[in-house]
Amino acid sequence: MTHRLIAFGLCWAALTAATASPLHAENLRETALVRAIKRANPAVVNIHTEKTAVDRDAIFSSGNAKPRKINGMGTGVIIDERGYIVTNYHVVAEVDLIRGTLHDGASLTARVVALDRQHDLAIIKVDASRPLQVMPAGTSSDLMLGEPVIAVGNAFGYEGTVTSGIISALARDVEVNETQSYKNLIQTDASINPGNSGGPLLNMNGEVVGINVAIRAGAQRIGFAIPIDDARQIIARLMSVEQLNQTYHGLVSKDVKKGEVRKLVVDTVQPESPAAKAGLQAGDVVVKIADRTVNDGADWELALLDRPVGETVPVVVQRGEKSETLSMALAPYLGGRSRMASEFVARANNDNSDAERFWRILGLKLAPLPPERTANVPSKYRGGLVVTDVRSDSPAATNGIKKDDILVGLRDWETLTFENVSWILNQSLPQGQNSVKFYVIRGRETLYGYIQLVNADAAAKPQ
Template sequence: MVRSLTVLRLFLCGYFAVILWSDLCEASVRHESATVRAVKAARPSVVNIHGHKTVRQSRERGVEEEPRRVNGMGTGVIIDERGYIVTNHHVVEGVHQIRVTLASGRITTARLIAHDLETDLAVIKIRSDTDLPTINIGTSSDLLPGETVIAVGNAYGYEHTVTQGIVSALHRSVQVSDSQVYDDLIQTDASINPGNSGGPLLNVDGEMIGINVAVRVGAQGIGFALPVDQVMVVTSGLMSIANLENHWHGLTGKVQAGNTVKKFEVDSVANNSPGQKAGILTGDVITEVAGIPIERALDLERSLLGRSPKEHIKVKIIRNKKPLTLQFALSQHSSKREPVTNDRAWQLLGMRLMRVSEAKVQRTNPRYRGGLKVVSVRPSSHAAQQGIRRGDVLVGMHIWETISLENVSYIINRKDLKDLQPLKFYVLRDDETLYGHLPVSPR
């Protein structure tokens, strides 16, 4: 009898424990809103950045400034499992030792890899013996005013602070100092405080759709973030193998975003480049390089970092809806390529060109993502006769709306060039977009 009662008690205890656990699980699920799930997905890839820098502060008018040490803080986002982190340049500028705290609590040091002053973006790197969690990257191309967004960051030094708001407006320009102007920003009423700079702005799917950059001093409920599409373009340049390792692949491309997937479509292949030698063609969709899925230019650069020019790299593409696998080998980047392109452009078109940043172009016209500044025009050349002037920004030619030196090289080295002319072109002058048709032949 006693044994039966004991068994019954144990059974009842187990029964009620299961019920209690079930109730707790249901309560947990009820509390797990879309915002909670988004934060849980993104949080492991968000890091806190801190350090100190020396600034100069004027005590009185006419008195020499004296140096003063101040503590700095900010936020960053892991974009590559090997420890590459994107943040704002002002967060790490002048910092004597960049210290990074991971979501796991581990504290380590970082080094500055590259930065872009105009967009205030920087890439830093930490060492790690294991792969680190990376952020899921969304798109800012389809954002709508009123859409829910979430900011995560090191606000006032309080790690992983989460705030929620909406997209208040798009395409804002903000001047925060005499030397810093942000263009094409996302405006949000999610609280973005000092220390949030460099942290992610998320959508409800936990995807990064912006990098928090600025707050309006004295205003409540007004913060700003760089759109992630712009961040990806700049970061792919900062992390390019040409910039970091002096290697070259000769490919440019654009993201084709579908309903569920993003595809990286090749839009130019430089003449005599590794890409051309591998058999890659304009219009090919690159799906995988060295086992790494490719959705954007940044993925391509990440997949090639650390590869030697002699290494054979497997590239998977889709051409005319059919999958193909090619072999690819990098080459050393030559600083002579741009002058060669410019010499031929001078000969055939009558102008010399220089790269100009996306941010600078977008201050004139947000529609364009970059271009080439005309630094000189040869008198009586085709360019001169079409009215192109020194200082114009070439933003389109032939089939490319945003032109690059690689595009120009591809066009003027084509065997069927005479069949393509006259080439339609677009230039920005002041706040106007002008177009014309450019013959191509030596004059």
């Protein structure tokens, strides 16, 4: 009897182990890497682009060159549920069509919101029918050599490709060519191939710690990424409500990071600004705007984006040991003229109106786009300004801008209002830029070229 009981017990234990082992094996399969990918994947966007090009050699040899379409690819990271996506500048610059494929397979047309060529970053937007999942943001301030990381992207057009590796080095400076260089990059041995550009470099928590850039052709196990802390500061500038909404808050802040903790600390408050009137003070830690948590300057700008002038929004701050809720209402942005420190800009702005300034510097007279002409503007642009006159001796005329063209962009920004154009000049002139790129709609075509700012300014001065 005893032997029988022992034998039965052994059989029962074997059966129990057999039925339990598949569950146990499944738990072993779902590693930290798998969980990180599951968490981040819904916020990764596969980007496909098209542009039209003409072979210059064919133009000179036959004089009858036909344009051809060039397809491009890249990756993006969703930073806001309204469809705002960060990617690389080189992925979406100077293309005719951008399409973003979401994690669920939906393919949507995207438009460029803002570009930063110097730092190789861009913001694009898709109009989805639902709120999109935002990529969890980590910090690059405490990355460690040897720390495991994951790259996700549209490698060679194979959407959703995942590779893994470690952080090989930090603070790398890389010069690609005479016009493009990078500072403070993360180096990894995770494979970052063409098409990965603009995608996330993840930590094992499934948080983005870098924006991938594919820049070393033929290199094996050497990839680079822009640290997310650097990228978020640029995103905050590109998504500034002053530029995108023509609204103004007057808060100057700094991002503070300690380990995994990120917070936005008020540095200064401009006098008589909405932030000053709300009672914000230097040293305050901004915790929330309405129901949105704020961890850095990008969160602050995104939380205020699309809010109209005069709308009161609650701002929760930590002041010492106390939490306070303040009320702030955005004001109209007046182009920043009273706040610009540059003497050159102050002198250039000493015109009676923006219109006179545009005529003097650009050689253009501009007017708001009439409703009946909005159909002429492709859907990837939000609008523009109509060219009503072109000064005959101006670089605008020399470079082919004509009366009745629709100006949709200058440099890396859209031109919906006079304030947009003035803001772009304010950014360009103090930097000593000799020219700015322009984009115009003529008939059904989008044309671009360059206006020589210095020459335009000199040509308009009395001799």
